[in-house]
Amino acid sequence: MITKSKGIRLEHISKIYEDPKTGKDFKAVDNASIIIEPGKFVTLLGPSGCGKTTTLRMIAGFESPDEGEIYLGDDPINKLTPNKRDTAMVFQSYALFPHYNVFDNVAYGLKIRQLSHEEIRKKVMDILELVELQGMEGRMTNQLSGGQQQRVALARALVVEPSVLLFDEPLSNLDAKLRVVMRTEIRNIQQRVGITAIYVTHDQSEAMALSDQIIIMNKGVIAQVGTPEDIYYHPADEFVADFIGEANFLHGTLTQKEGGSGMVMIGDYAMKVDQVDHIPAGSRCTVVLRPESATLGTEGQLPCKVVVSCFMGSYQNYHVMVGDTLVKLMEYNPKHKHIFKVGENAFVRFNPCDIHII
Numbered sequence: 001m002i003t004k005s006k007g008i009r010l011e012h013i014s015k016i017y018e019d020p021k022t023g024k025d026f027k028a029v030d031n032a033s034i035i036i037e038p039g040k041f042v043t044l045l046g047p048s049g050c051g052k053t054t055t056l057r058m059i060a061g062f063e064s065p066d067e068g069e070i071y072l073g074d075d076p077i078n079k080l081t082p083n084k085r086d087t088a089m090v091f092q093s094y095a096l097f098p099h100y101n102v103f104d105n106v107a108y109g110l111k112i113r114q115l116s117h118e119e120i121r122k123k124v125m126d127i128l129e130l131v132e133l134q135g136m137e138g139r140m141t142n143q144l145s146g147g148q149q150q151r152v153a154l155a156r157a158l159v160v161e162p163s164v165l166l167f168d169e170p171l172s173n174l175d176a177k178l179r180v181v182m183r184t185e186i187r188n189i190q191q192r193v194g195i196t197a198i199y200v201t202h203d204q205s206e207a208m209a210l211s212d213q214i215i216i217m218n219k220g221v222i223a224q225v226g227t228p229e230d231i232y233y234h235p236a237d238e239f240v241a242d243f244i245g246e247a248n249f250l251h252g253t254l255t256q257k258e259g260g261s262g263m264v265m266i267g268d269y270a271m272k273v274d275q276v277d278h279i280p281a282g283s284r285c286t287v288v289l290r291p292e293s294a295t296l297g298t299e300g301q302l303p304c305k306v307v308v309s310c311f312m313g314s315y316q317n318y319h320v321m322v323g324d325t326l327v328k329l330m331e332y333n334p335k336h337k338h339i340f341k342v343g344e345n346a347f348v349r350f351n352p353c354d355i356h357i358i
């Protein structure tokens, strides 16, 4: 339906606000450079206050950057007002007109563009079918469920055939189950239409489920850009590793290197690691170990003592002490495995290719 999706490029974008508490200026977005390819679904992910909404609002034109340039396709758009930008935004609060019915809410942007009656009717009905609201066009929006209201908001954004669709935490007002349903639908619709989508969320599972690319932000700065797999398996730093999923951090020293692998000393224990090209021998490093990547055994890489052993159904949840470091492990399918009890000595076991060194 929409074939003119465009890419977005941010070049060294910063936004300065005054902190109301201290009265001092700070950078809500700090030198952000982003390239978003046409037709991709890209998520800005990070904790509350990290600058996601500010970034999105600068792309939409509701805020202007203090530094840098934003491009839509090849065109600089900093100076364009929101309605000239060929982007459309879906808000958390839906922002529907309560005194309009579904049809008129969706038709609004087309009426402003002065399309004919017939054109408007055709486009609105097509879009309502796409978001599965056919037959609902006469309802007032306050007679709709949260999920239906969000579909109307999505239809209203799509109907004007923008080149880029922007979403600011659109599902946070819905209950957990409906959020999962709606995120799958948003992804399906985006794929069918082929539109570029930029989606803001603080929910890492939402970001993983939706995205071609995730941009992780921390305190106004882009911490990492990558596919969900890149970011999960190769986090750039401890912040990213901890924000996306759960992670254990073991601090040590990289003692020897040979080819792409090496030895890390964690306290008194030496363990073999792979993929350490990026770390010089002799330097301090951190081993990132995902809870599901390790198991407990009577032998293994790191001796430990069990401090929590808890049956969770699909996995046995262990907390163990490796020296002074608490390590959390999830042993999946525990039914036929040996279960270690609190107080027992054991070894943490893992495949060297399942850990990541930063």
Ligand code: ADP
Binding pocket: 017, 018, 019, 028, 046, 047, 048, 049, 050, 051, 052, 053, 054, 055
């Ligand atoms: P996020 O969407 O990631 O939660 P925001 O982009 O909304 O974060 O905000 C980033 C930072 O900028 C926060 O510290 C926030 O308080 C601040 N901020 C946002 N809008 C304004 C504003 N209009 N004036 C001053 N500070 C603001």
Ligand code: MG
Binding pocket: 052, 053, 054, 200
């Ligand atoms: Mg926000």
